[in-house]
Amino acid sequence: MADLVRMSPEVIAGMRMSGTKPTRENRVQWFLEGMIEHHGGALQMAHEARKNSTNPTILRLAREIIVAQRKEIIDLRKMLQSEGMNKSDYYKFDGLFAL
Template sequence: MKGEAGGDTAMKSGMTPDPSNPYMASETDMHDKMMAAKGTDAAEMWTRKMIEHHKGALSMSEVALKETDDAMVREMAQKTIDMQTKEIADLQKMLTDEGKAAQ
């Protein structure tokens, strides 16, 4: 996401886009969505917040894959995408198994 150092999401949060931080949009989006995630009880709320947290990790990992040639970082970013994608599916299943809407 070169050149998208925060975009509209950062502006909505009152943050100034920072070209030196390619993760700002991902960070801000994750924060906003985690804060908005609600549930009828602590378990549902935790599950919904963790889904957004994991989606944020996916977004940041995608930025890392695009922005760096560092082999170790790229390997860890890809592992993160693989693991967090599975965990998001598991968390979604937890919601639907309880009769809740997936997110």
């Protein structure tokens, strides 16, 4: 993570949804927290798809997305914890981990 020096303007624009801006001091935390939100959004959409669809292909894809995004969030959380960060917000999507 020490190699993360500069993000492209496109990445920064995509992450602006967090309501904060990256600085040299917070860039790693800012990125990882933004990615938790991003993967959490995918979890929410996959659960909506499972709830609203009867199409077997959609249901299978939604299940696969839930499994993959759950792993991503757990991995992101571990990275933040290795940097000494652990907030309750990092766990807000855990209720969506179940299939």
